[in-house]
Amino acid sequence: MTDKIYDVPAEWAKRAFLDDRAYQAKYEASLRDPEAFWADEGKRIEWFEPYSVVKNTSFAPGNVSIKWFEDGVTNVAWNCIDRHLPTRADQVAIIWEGDDPSEQRHITYQELHDEVCRFANVLRNRNVEKGDRVTIYMPMIPEAAFAMLACARLGAVHSVVFGGFSPDSLASRISDCSSKVVITADEGLRGGRKVPLKANVDAAIAKLTDIEVDHVVVVRRTGGTVNMEPGRDVWYHEAAELVTRHCPAAHVNAEHPLFILYTSGSTGLPKGVLHTTGGYLVYAAMTHQYVFDYHEGDIYWCTADVGWVTGHSYIVYGPLANGATTLMFEGVPNYPTNSRFWEVIDKHKVNIFYTAPTAIRALMQGGDAPVKKTSRASLRLLGSVGEPINPEAWEWYHRVIGDERCPIVDTWWQTETGGILISPLPGATALKPGSATRPFFGIIPEVVDAEGKPLDGPAEGNLVIADSWPGQMRTVYGDHERFMQTYFSTYPGKYFTGDGCRRDADGYYWITGRVDDVINVSGHRMGTAEVESALVAHPKVSEAAVVGYPHTIKGQGIYAYVTLMSGIEPTEELRKELVIWVRQEIGPIASPDLLQFAPGLPKTRSGKIMRRILRKIAEDEFGNLGDTSTLADPAVVDDLISHRQNKK
Ligand code: PRX
Secondary structure: OOOOOEOOOHHHHHHOOOOHHHHHHHHHHHHHOHHHHHHHHHHHOOOOEOOOOOEEEEOOOOOOEEEEOOOOEEOHHHHHOHHHHHHHOOOEEEEEEOOOOOOEEEEEHHHHHHHHHHHHHHHHOOOOOOOOEEEEEOOOOHHHHHHHHHHHHHOOEEEEOOOOOOHHHHHHHHHHOOOOEEEEEOOEEEOOEEEOHHHHHHHHHHHOOOOOOOEEEEEOOOOOOOOOOOOOEEEHHHHHHOOOOOOOOOOEEOOOEEEEEEEOOOOOOOEEEEEEOHHHHHHHHHHHHHHOOOOOOOEEEEOOOOOOHHHHHHHHHHHHHOOOEEEEEOOOOOOOOOOHHHHHHHHHOOOEEEEOHHHHHHHHHOOOHHHHOOOOOOOOEEEEEOOOOOHHHHHHHHHHHOOOOOOEEEEEOOHHHOOOOEOOOOOOOOEOOOOOEOEOOOOOEEEEOOOOOEOOOOEEEEEEEOOOOOOOOOEEOOOHHHHHHHHHOOOOOOEEEEEEEEEOOOOOEEEEEEOOOEEEEOOEEEEHHHHHHHHHOOOOEEEEEEEEEEEOOOEEEEEEEEEEOOOOOOOHHHHHHHHHHHHHHOOHHHOOOEEEEOOOOOEEOOOOEOHHHHHHHHOOOHHHOOOOOOEOOOHHHHHHHHOOOOOO
16 A cells, blocks of 8 residues: 555546536435435436336345336347437447457447347347347457347347357356357457367357257358358358348346356356346446546547456446447457557547556566557546556556556446446546545445444455445346355345455545455456366366465466375476366466465365465465464475475
8 A cells, every 4th residue: 555645637627527526425415315316327328118116126134136227128239329329320339459450440330230230130030039148259359249239139148258268168158048049250369369269169069968059150250260060050241141230129127137247256166147237237337437537539448358347348338328439459468569558549549548457567567668659648547447456556557658647547346246336536536546445326335344343434344335236236147046145145234245345544445355265367257166176177186275376467376286196296297287277177367377286285173175374375474374273284284385386
């Protein structure tokens, strides 16, 4: 933490929708009378039939139920496209910047309409109906957004799976929500390298035992050779030629499911986080407007992938609901050079730039020169998301990227929250590097102690949210029990975020990171249990324990302790083989950074692995192991310490 405070720049106070007083007044209004507040905000989208009930939510133990605008009828694609056509048909909706700097596309709202309708018709011809689940496994090309919006147009429920996931991970996600249709591309392109998406889909489908995929729609991206299964697989460009560019938007209820997005928890397989239509869109649009202070004509760029919630809410739905121009980038920050982000900003005159701390830290290592050779004069606002931003990275982002001119909005939220819950507003909030600052409208954060008692004033503890907001997830797909158990049982009656948090004397929130067995690697969320089960699936592994450790670029790195089957020799080759194994089982984002062979793991006498000790060893804090008196075999710990792997 630093004591430095950055006041709202004078021109921001003038330009922004809200200054500090307006923020305070609006925040108070949102808590005083949530019904009236959200009844009003709900009007920021168009409804085919208006709502009469605004908020009908309960966090009651065993009976959690969340409904917003429940009798309203609308359509997300209609709101993101059709309603803008009278005024914005020729305005650019999506700027696409390819992996190769020579490739770009500009898609107007009219073109977006036509493309989305065609895509919807292609899906309709493959029997996709209201409520059906469709899995989207795509690179960052405009067709990914068209596919999402096409599902929304039909009232189908999309499940976007990040293109970096393995066939196994894809298969379990297709199966969990029983998607009959998968949308993919021949290959993806990132940093000049090809990603075999269609081949991965083929491999995933071959693993399915419980359901059958009827159709695979394949968008041509690279033109690489792929296997096309007759009767099942169809080229999108061929199917699209046979359909019109008109497709009615389905009328769906506010609580009709919009999408499922799988995310990791402390235990078990990733959960299908379910978001619905009305409340989600109102909340995504509203936060996009105020947090990024989005004004007419601004060029806005969020560098996330559509495979994550940030891509859903802040590349596609929030910006398009606001009639914005949103930039979609296929590539990576360091290709062809470390200047790429800043060159893209200059090329497209980006005003608002939203990225992750891990990217900032990686680019910071390359020094100021790659930045300083670009102008970045168009930039007005910077954003950060996905993990705590360390003050050094914040200062560099502010000083070098933003030339000390641009406020930084450090936005805290989660897949489950649908949109930003804690963040500065650029015209209203004085900034403290490393703090996500204050709650958004309608959000009641509380810092609680281990017993769940809310703490007043400056305090440190766990972060819970005391009441519902419209963008909140509604359930875990197909498992409402698990939803209630995961989020509402630790502190009954409150939504538990899984994050630790400190509130300072100014009422600012500082997120300290996860307090459960979830780790955050380069802003990618992962359950340690997932990596462990991938490791023990290897025939030579008998047991594995995985923890996070501080990593200068990734935020957290993955540290794996592995016990081998008896008689198996720990060798360098085997170490490499296990790392590759995890990559193949889950995907490259899950590769262990450090892997230590451990003849034994520290366990209690009842056989429970003491992760606290493993964490301390991985964090290099041997002197501070805490109470080890309950260990069955204390000698195990000395052995682990003496063979600790060194950080890269
Ligand atoms: O630990 C918090 C961290 O990311 C987690 C949510 O991850 P995910 O669902 O993948 O969503 C990421 C994008 C919204 C949180 O529980 N996190 C996210 N944003 C921040 C953050 N930690 C600190 N500061 C943030 N701004």
